[in-house]
Amino acid sequence: MSKQQLKGFTLIEVMIVVAIVGILTMVAYPSYRNHIIRGQLTDGTNGLSAIRAQMERYYQDNRTYASTGSFTTPCAADVTTRTFGNFTVSCSGTPDATTFTLQAVGAGQSNGFTFTINQQEVKNTTAAASGWNTCSGKWLTRKGDTC
Numbered sequence: 001m002s003k004q005q006l007k008g009f010t011l012i013e014v015m016i017v018v019a020i021v022g023i024l025t026m027v028a029y030p031s032y033r034n035h036i037i038r039g040q041l042t043d044g045t046n047g048l049s050a051i052r053a054q055m056e057r058y059y060q061d062n063r064t065y066a067s068t069g070s071f072t073t074p075c076a077a078d079v080t081t082r083t084f085g086n087f088t089v090s091c092s093g094t095p096d097a098t099t100f101t102l103q104a105v106g107a108g109q110s111n112g113f114t115f116t117i118n119q120q121e122v123k124n125t126t127a128a129a130s131g132w133n134t135c136s137g138k139w140l141t142r143k144g145d146t147c
Contacts, residue, residue, distance in 0.1 A: 043085025044104035
């Protein structure tokens with residue numbers, strides 16, 4: 001009697017592969033998601049920095065952050081909200097002669113994140129995502145960062 005050559009995988013071998021793939025997915029997905037969020041957070045902080053630079057240039061030319069004469073402050077320009085990636089940057093309130101506050105509010109995977117900055121470059125982070133901290137004094141762009 002000759003032995004018949006078997007081809008293919010046994011059910012046990014397939015289940016072991018499925019278990020290994022499941023474990024790798026459980027470990028890799030949260031890390032990947034945090035990496036994507038970190039990339040999106042820089043869109044918000046870069047947007048705030050760009051609008052803040054516009055406000056400072058306007059102040060240099062007009063000695064006020066508010067609209068004066070025929071000059072319109074960047075906060076009151078035709079586009080009062082600007083989108084940078086998943087973040088919408090806008091002026092929080094109306095700027096006066098010596099103060100302004102800008103904020104970037106996240107959407108999509110960045111939902112729950114809000115960054116702010118004012119004329120004195122005081123930065124704040126509000127994060128509603130699990131494991132992310134809130135900070136008054138700087139922008140947090142990494143999970144677990146502290147003030």
